[in-house]
Amino acid sequence: MTILDEILDHKRAELERVRGGEAFRGLGRRAEALPDPVRGFRSALIDGEFPRVIAEIKRRSPSRGEIRPDFEPVACARAYSEGGAAALSVLTDERYFGGHVDFLEKIRGAVALPLLRKDFVIDALQIDEARVRGADAVLLIVAGFPGPDCAERLAALRDHAVRLFLDVLVEVHDEAELDVALEIGADLIGVNNRDLRTFEVDLAVTERLAPRVPEGVVLVAESGILSARDVERLGDSGARAFLVGESLMREADLAGALYRLRGGT
Template sequence: MTVLDGIMARKADEVAARRAARPDRELEAACRERPPARDLAAALSAPGGPVRVIAEVKRASPSAGAIAAGLDAVEQARRYAAAGAAAISVLTDGPGFGGSLDDLAAVRAAVPIPLLRKDFVLDRYQLLEARLAGGDAVLLIVAALPDEALRRLLEDAAALGLAALVEVHEERELERALAAGARLVGVNNRDLRTFAVDLAQSERLLPRLPPGVKGVAESGVRTAADARRLRAAGAVNLLVGEALVRAADPGALLRELAS
């Protein structure tokens, strides 16, 4: 069993427990009271446009361990928004990343820009949770989902007004994402099986996106030089987490990355 397999098994158990405590119909009723979701796709650049940064709020990761255990999600999100972030990614996985849906709801109350729920999504129930907490988009990881589940979650997300950032790491995953109808594709430069990071993944895969599909380079962007390297390969949207969380001045680094 890979690390990702283990995480997905844990996630299935977590979702089952939460569903038993609060069934889908309750979340569906509450979601109908939510205002319309913000448009993540519109906040991102098309090829040739200016660099846009999805800035991430997280306290830890399976690869790096503790990054900023006491991080105040709201204050960090406010720094990102003030520095011009296009959107904010909020980790809501507890055991691996130190996050929660409470973080997502608190950030929603604090900033006006689109929010991505970043988690290991395998069930429509998690889409309802994201919508209810104020999320505007969800992450769907191709490596973690069979084709039918990926298509179904894309359809369910659209029906709820949520965007879906579909994450790939290799050519076959990209093919699967496009076949399922993905319109936002994130190329994760980190291999979720080995945790090795290689910016060349974005350099290889982003140019293969068809017209009308926006791409995001994820993981491994730490410096302005990294951002320039990816921009040269056509990456105009970057998802950056650990470097911003570790930065003494995250706003200044965010502006450097987008310049």
């Protein structure tokens, strides 16, 4: 069993435990009735000043363990905003990444940037929760939907998110997954340079897949981005935005580190 399989099994069990509970009763109706407008996540990756960085708020990971012992999500969000982030990626998985869905509400009240709920989303309930808690976009990972009905299940969840006015970042790692993302009409595709089955990282994954991404689809390079030189390299291949987490979260000065990553001196 890979770590991805383990995480997905845990996520299914977690959903079964909470489904029907008081906190989730009527969640879909609440999500549909929300008067609050979303902040445009995809538009921030088009209209903002290049390079556009989605700065990630992450305490730990299965492959690296604890990343930031003095982790404070709101302080991180404010520093990223000061450093010029185009948007924020907020880890909400608790067991494996040290996140929490409460972070979305707290961060939304502190900064004006659009927020991506980064989690292993496999159910419409998680999308409803994301909307109610303050996310502007959700992540759908193609590798999280094995089997012949992969595209059908992904399309249903993407359509559900769009009905709630959420943007959807569809994550892929290889050609077959990219084909699925394009089949369901994804207009925002993240190429994860990290293989979620082995956790190996290779920036060449983005370079290999970028030419296959049609014009009009926003390409986001994810994982393994350590420097302004990496940003330049992946930008030259066609990436329009860059999701960066661990390399920033290990820095004492988040705002300064992000500024330098974006080419500042």
